[in-house]
Amino acid sequence: xxxxxxxxxxxxxxxxxxxxxxxxxxxxxxxxxxxxxxxxxxxxxxxxxxxxxxxxxxxxxxxxxxxxxxxxxxxxxxxxxxxxxxxxxxxxxxxxxxxxxxxxxxxxxxxxxxxxxxxxxxxxxxxxxxxxxxxxxxxxxxxxxxxxxxxxxxxxxxxxxxxxxxxxxxxxxxxxxxxxxxxxxxx
Amino acid sequence: xxxxxxxxxxxxxxxxxxxxxxxxxxxxxxxxxxxxxxxxxxxxxxxxxxxxxxxxxxxxxxxxxxxxxxxxxxxxxxxxxxxxxxxxxxxxxxxxxxxxxxxxxxxxxxxxxxxxxxxxxxxxxxxxxxxxxxxxxxxxxxxxxxxxxxxxxxxxxxxxxxxxxxxxxxxxxxxxxxxxxxxxxxx
DNA sequence: CGCTTTTAGTTAGGCCCCTAACTATAGACC
DNA sequence: GGTCTATAGTTAGGGGCCTAACTAAAAGCG
Numbered sequence: 381x382x383x384x385x386x387x388x389x390x391x392x393x394x395x396x397x398x399x400x401x402x403x404x405x406x407x408x409x410x411x412x413x414x415x416x417x418x419x420x421x422x423x424x425x426x427x428x429x430x431x432x433x434x435x436x437x438x439x440x441x442x443x444x445x446x447x448x449x450x451x452x453x454x455x456x457x458x459x460x461x462x463x464x465x466x467x468x469x470x471x472x473x474x475x476x477x478x479x480x481x482x483x484x485x486x487x488x489x490x491x492x493x494x495x496x497x498x499x500x501x502x503x504x505x506x507x508x509x510x511x512x513x514x515x516x517x518x519x520x521x522x523x524x525x526x527x528x529x530x531x532x533x534x535x536x537x538x539x540x541x542x543x544x545x546x547x548x549x550x551x552x553x554x555x556x557x558x559x560x561x562x563x564x565x566x567x
Numbered sequence: 568x569x570x571x572x573x574x575x576x577x578x579x580x581x582x583x584x585x586x587x588x589x590x591x592x593x594x595x596x597x598x599x600x601x602x603x604x605x606x607x608x609x610x611x612x613x614x615x616x617x618x619x620x621x622x623x624x625x626x627x628x629x630x631x632x633x634x635x636x637x638x639x640x641x642x643x644x645x646x647x648x649x650x651x652x653x654x655x656x657x658x659x660x661x662x663x664x665x666x667x668x669x670x671x672x673x674x675x676x677x678x679x680x681x682x683x684x685x686x687x688x689x690x691x692x693x694x695x696x697x698x699x700x701x702x703x704x705x706x707x708x709x710x711x712x713x714x715x716x717x718x719x720x721x722x723x724x725x726x727x728x729x730x731x732x733x734x735x736x737x738x739x740x741x742x743x744x745x746x747x748x749x750x751x752x753x754x
Numbered sequence: 755c756g757c758t759t760t761t762a763g764t765t766a767g768g769c770c771c772c773t774a775a776c777t778a779t780a781g782a783c784c
Numbered sequence: 785g786g787t788c789t790a791t792a793g794t795t796a797g798g799g800g801c802c803t804a805a806c807t808a809a810a811a812g813c814g
Contacts (some may be wrong), residue, residue, distance in 0.1 A: 398680075400651065400746060402702060402703070402706055403708075404703045404704075404706035404707050404710065405701075405706040406709065406710035406713070407711035408713070408721045408722075409706050409709045409710045409717060409721070410706070410709050410710075410712075410714050411725060412716065412721050412724055412725055413610065413614075413709040413712060413713065414604065415724075415725050415728045416610055416728060416730075417606055417607055417610065417611060417725075417727065418728075418732065419603065419607070419728040419729075419731050419732050419735075420603055420604055420606070420607025420608070420611075421607070421655070422731075422732050422735040422736065423600065423603055423604065423731060423735055424604060424607075425601075425735075426738050436802075437799070439799085439800060440800095440801090459762080459763095460762075460763065460764095461761085461762060461763080467801090468608070468799090469801070470767095470801075470802060470803075471762080471763065471764090472763085472765080472801090472802075472803080472804095473763075473800070473801055473802070475763065475764055475765085476677055476764095476799085476800070476801085477799095477800080479764095480799080480800095483781090492809085495761095495762085495809075495810070496808080496809060496810085497761065497762045497763070497808065497809045497810070498761095498762060498763085498809095499762080499763070500651060515591075516589070516591045517590040517591075519589055519591035519593065519597070520591050521738075522593065522596045522597050522600040523591065523592075523593035523596045523597075523740065524734070524738055525596070525731060525734055525735060526593070526595070526596035526598060526599050526600065526731065526734075527596075527734065528730045528731070528733070528734050529599065529727065529731070531595060532597050532732075533592060533727055534595045534596070534598070535595075536615070536723065536727065537602075537603075537724070537727045537728075538598060538599055538602050540603075540720055540723065540724045540727075541602045541603060541606040541724075542602065542606075543715045543720075544606050544609075544610060544712060544713065544714060544716070545605065545606050545609050545716070546569070546715070547607075547711070547712055547713075547714065548609040548610055548612075548613050548712060549717050551607065551613050551708070551711055551712065587792065616810095618799095623785095624769070624770075625770090626769085626770060626771085627769095627770095646792080647792075647794095648791085648792060648793080654773090656770090656771070657771075657772060657773075658792080658793070658794090659771085659772075659773080659774095659793085659794075660770070660771055660772070660793080661793095662793065662794055662795085663769085663770075663771085664769095666794095667769080667770095682779075682780070682791095682792085683778080683779060683780085683792095684778065684779045684780070684791065684792040684793070685779095685791095685792060685793085686792080686793070712780080
């Protein structure tokens with residue numbers, strides 16, 4: 381839904397050509413980058429389109445999934461802050477999500493009597509019914525999307541993706557990618 | 568920036584456990600799915616964070632890149648409709664992007680004298696200066712993100728991603744993933 | 755106890771993204 | 785020529801995402 385990046389990926393030859401005028405451009409790295417964003421976007425759209433048939437978005441789906449406590453063995457978030465952390469969004473974003481979910485009667489907020497700063501969020505019966513009705517199709521979608529990959533290929537893919545995530549988290553705190561970035565001329 | 572999906576990915580064992588109560592759940596497929604979205608999101612954030620230092624977003628960056636005609640050999644979009652198609656967004660979205668880019672003096676709209684329904688969009692000198700100032704860092708970011716992958720791994724990754732994209736585009740038109748989807752009980 | 759810092763959550767404002775509906779022009783066909 | 789359809793672009797309205805600023809409660813500390 382979100383990404384917006386070159387639906388028609390530039391041809392690889394074009395990247396190689398462009399590399400001549402941009403010394404920093406690494407053609408194969410750019411190719412992976414673009415394909416990764418594009419694939420993520422495409423997969424996201426397919427899953428989201430299915431969820432939309434049940435009138436919920438990815439964000440709402442994620443919140444409901446996190447609150448579904450019948451998933452044994454998984455730690456159970458209860459507060460907006462925990463939900464935001466696990467979903468990887470800002471707390472203000474989670475406030476908005478819970479607002480609309482509560483408006484639609486899918487979750488319920490209750491104040492925590494022990495710490496009056498905190499809220500406790502829980503699924504309503506209606507919310508649980510909805511999320512359970514969506515899950516089978518969602519699982520089928522995921523299985524269908526990956527159906528062309530062997531088990532070995534899936535393992536390889538996850539391993540390579542994790543290498544990138546690792547690198548991304550290394551890069552994200554400082555965000556300084558090269559010495560000259562800090563001293564680059566202001567625009 | 569956009570995705571929102573389980574920053575802390577559920578443990579694989581948890582998926583296996585959950586598979587017992589959800590027959591449609593394919594654990595390895597779900598694992599790939601979640602890792603793919605998470606990696607795409609993480610990579611997107613890193614790139615976006617860098618672009619933000621130059622006061623532009625991914626969407627704006629993409630539009631400016633598409634308009635930068637010094638990339639030889641690449642077809643040159645000129646109208647909002649072409650830009651929208653190549654960027655993979657709705658035309659209304661492109662209208663909004665061009666609105667803000669024009670407001671900031673980075674692009675310019677001009678009516679097409681031959682077909683008065685059409686507009687022609689072009690970079691201003693200010694826009695070209697900006698995009699050129701951003702590119703070196705952006706290329707470095709992409710290279711850094713992929714620096715842990717060998718050339719062979721990059722090829723493998725692109726190949727596997729393309730398998731998924733292929734499957735996603737197969738699935739997207741009909742979106743019916745299994746026979747019982749159409750006949751599922753309404754919620 | 756009172757003051758400061760920290761933490762939970764919300765509010766305010768903005769951008770990106772969508773679909774649906776609308777305006778205006780162009781093209782096709784009688 | 786006049787209508788009917790198709791196309792380009794915009795507008796309207798909504799959701800999700802963000803950061804920054806705010807309120808309220810808790811916790812640390814003299």
